Amino acid sequence: MSTLEVKVWRGGEEGEFQRFEVPRLESQTVLDVVTHIQRHLDPTLSYRFACRVGMCGSCAMVVNGRARWTCRTHVADVTDGDSLEIAPLKNLPVIKDLVTDMRDFFDKWAAAQGQFHPTTTRKDDFARVEPESPERQQVDAGIECIGCGVCYSSCDVVSWNPEYLGPAAMNRAWTLLNDVRDGANEERLAAVAGDAGCHACHTHMTCTERCPKQISPTAAIAGLKRAALKAALKGKL
Amino acid sequence: MSTRSQVYLWAAQRLSAMVLALCVVVHLITLIYAVRGGLSAAEILGRTQGSAVWAAFYTVFVLAVAIHAPVGLRAILAETFGWRGGLLNITVAAVALLIAVLGLRAVWAVIA
Ligand code: FES
Numbered sequence: 001m002s003t004l005e006v007k008v009w010r011g012g013e014e015g016e017f018q019r020f021e022v023p024r025l026e027s028q029t030v031l032d033v034v035t036h037i038q039r040h041l042d043p044t045l046s047y048r049f050a051c052r053v054g055m056c057g058s059c060a061m062v063v064n065g066r067a068r069w070t071c072r073t074h075v076a077d078v079t080d081g082d083s084l085e086i087a088p089l090k091n092l093p094v095i096k097d098l099v100t101d102m103r104d105f106f107d108k109w110a111a112a113q114g115q116f117h118p119t120t121t122r123k124d125d126f127a128r129v130e131p132e133s134p135e136r137q138q139v140d141a142g143i144e145c146i147g148c149g150v151c152y153s154s155c156d157v158v159s160w161n162p163e164y165l166g167p168a169a170m171n172r173a174w175t176l177l178n179d180v181r182d183g184a185n186e187e188r189l190a191a192v193a194g195d196a197g198c199h200a201c202h203t204h205m206t207c208t209e210r211c212p213k214q215i216s217p218t219a220a221i222a223g224l225k226r227a228a229l230k231a232a233l234k235g236k237l
Numbered sequence: 238m239s240t241r242s243q244v245y246l247w248a249a250q251r252l253s254a255m256v257l258a259l260c261v262v263v264h265l266i267t268l269i270y271a272v273r274g275g276l277s278a279a280e281i282l283g284r285t286q287g288s289a290v291w292a293a294f295y296t297v298f299v300l301a302v303a304i305h306a307p308v309g310l311r312a313i314l315a316e317t318f319g320w321r322g323g324l325l326n327i328t329v330a331a332v333a334l335l336i337a338v339l340g341l342r343a344v345w346a347v348i349a
Contacts, residue, residue, distance in 0.1 A: 160316035194243035195315070225247070232244045 004075065005083040006033055008045065012094045017085065018042075024082065030063050030070035034086060034098065047098035054212065057148030061098050062087040067153040069212050089153035091166075105152050105166070112169040113191045116176060117184035127181045138178040142171045142220050144213045151207035151217055163196040167207035167217030170198055174220035177227060186236055193228035193237060201225075238326060246308050253305035260298040285347040292348040299340030307333040 002024040007017040020037050031049055038045040049059040054072040061070050064078050064085050075084065092100035120127070129136050151167035152158055158166050173192045176182050192198050201221045208216040231237040238246075271281065285291045307329040314320045314328070 157316070190240055194240040195238075199244060199247040200312070228244050229248055232241045232248075237241045237244060 002082060004033065004079075006037065007083070007085045008034070008037060008098070009087040009094075010045075010097055012096055015094070015097075017087075024075070028075045030061070030068070030073045030075060030078065030084065030086065031059055033075060033084060034061075034070060045098070046096045055146065057146035060089055060148040060150050060153065062090060062153065067150040067210055069148060069150070072212060089149050091153050091155065091158045092149065100149075102149060104162075105149050105168070106147070108165045108169040109147075109172055111191060112165050112173040112197070113184055113188035114169060114172040114176065115184075116179070117182050119181060119183035129180060133180075135178040135180055138223065139175045142175045142215050142217070145171055145215055146213065148212065150210050150212060154206045154210045156204055156206065157200055157202055161196065161200060164200055165192060165197050167221065170201075170224055171215060171217040171220040174223050177224070186231065189224070189228050189231045190237055192224050193232070198222075198224035198228060246311070249304050250308040253301040253308075256297065256301040257305055260294070260301060263294065264298065282347060286349070288348065292344065295344040295348075296341065299337065299344055302340060303333050303337035306336060 004022045004024050006020045006022050008020060009015060010018045020041050022033050022036050022041075025032070031052060034045070034047050035049075038047065047059075047061070049071060050056040052059075052071045054069055057069075059070045060067055062068075063070060063073060066078075067089055068078070070086075078084070086098065088094045088098045089100045092102060092105060095101050145168055147168060149168070151171075155164075155167055157164045170192055173188055177185050177188055194200075198221045201218070203218060203222070205216075205218045208218045211217065228237060271284070310332060311325060311329040314325055320328075
């Protein structure tokens with residue numbers, strides 16, 4: 001049985017990579033590797049996971065330089081030889097080892113007006129939204145986000161401007177902007193426009209390239225740019 | 238700076254980029270045409286002096302640069318050095334003015 005040379009980040013913001021040797025198995029995922037280290041080599045290693053099947057979004061880490069879901073990444077797909085480097089997500093404070101503090105990430109969802117603002121009550125009939133309507137199609141394109149933070153970790157603009165809302169929060173804002181049942185679009189556009197919002201996006205598209213759900217936050221952000229400009233021209237911003 | 242102004246700055250940069258794309262193409266074609274038989278000041282001035290068309294073209298060109306470059310510079314300074322707020326805006330406004338003045342002076346020099 002061959003072995004994998006694994007370098008794992010240990011510590012908080014300050015720290016260093018620690019080397020481990022892990023048995024190489026067939027169909028092994030990166031999460032399997034991390035779990036092996038914690039169960040058999042060093043129980044003090046901290047990391048997050050829950051579902052192991054790409055549903056919860058808690059297992060994202062930087063593997064060989066790229067943010068990915070570790071549970072859905074096969075070792076064979078990310079290493080040519082027998083070495084792996086596993087680090088916590090970028091652009092977020094490291095709590096310990098592979099665990100980051102996701103507060104900024106989720107606070108920005110709230111700041112981008114990522115909450116649904118209903119326009120009806122439970123006494124009203126339910127809304128009928130045509131599946132084929134352009135708005136619903138836009139929502140469909142972005143709604144599957146599970147908030148793993150891979151895009152946020154990969155975004156250059158976040159690393160240059162800590163106030164930047166980031167791809168996931170704006171993708172969320174865009175799905176709500178296209179939700180015909182929502183009634184807070186003016187506030188939402190005001191929240192996502194300008195230097196810390198959609199207009200700061202450089203269209204590098206790293207978020208779109210790295211998103212494990214094949215969502216395009218870049219397209220959502222472009223939509224927000226246009227919508228905000230329209231609102232500004234109408235004096236509604 | 239208000240959010241609305243930030244959005245307008247973005248729009249101004251997009252629009253000026255479109256104008257510049259056109260201006261640069263025309264400028265480059267003219268350049269290649271102009272140097273065919275060697276470059277002389279007399280030849281250039283012969284083409285530009287008193288020409289309302291070239292005056293208008295290069296005035297638009299200069300103004301588009303004076304809008305486009307400082308808005309981009311503002312983002313670069315903010316992202317690279319963490320500059321924010323009033324001083325940043327005054328600095329890039331000064332750069333815009335400088336580009337406009339120097340550029341228009343150059344246009345005037347070949348047109349008048
Ligand atoms: S553990 Fe749930 S997405 Fe990876």
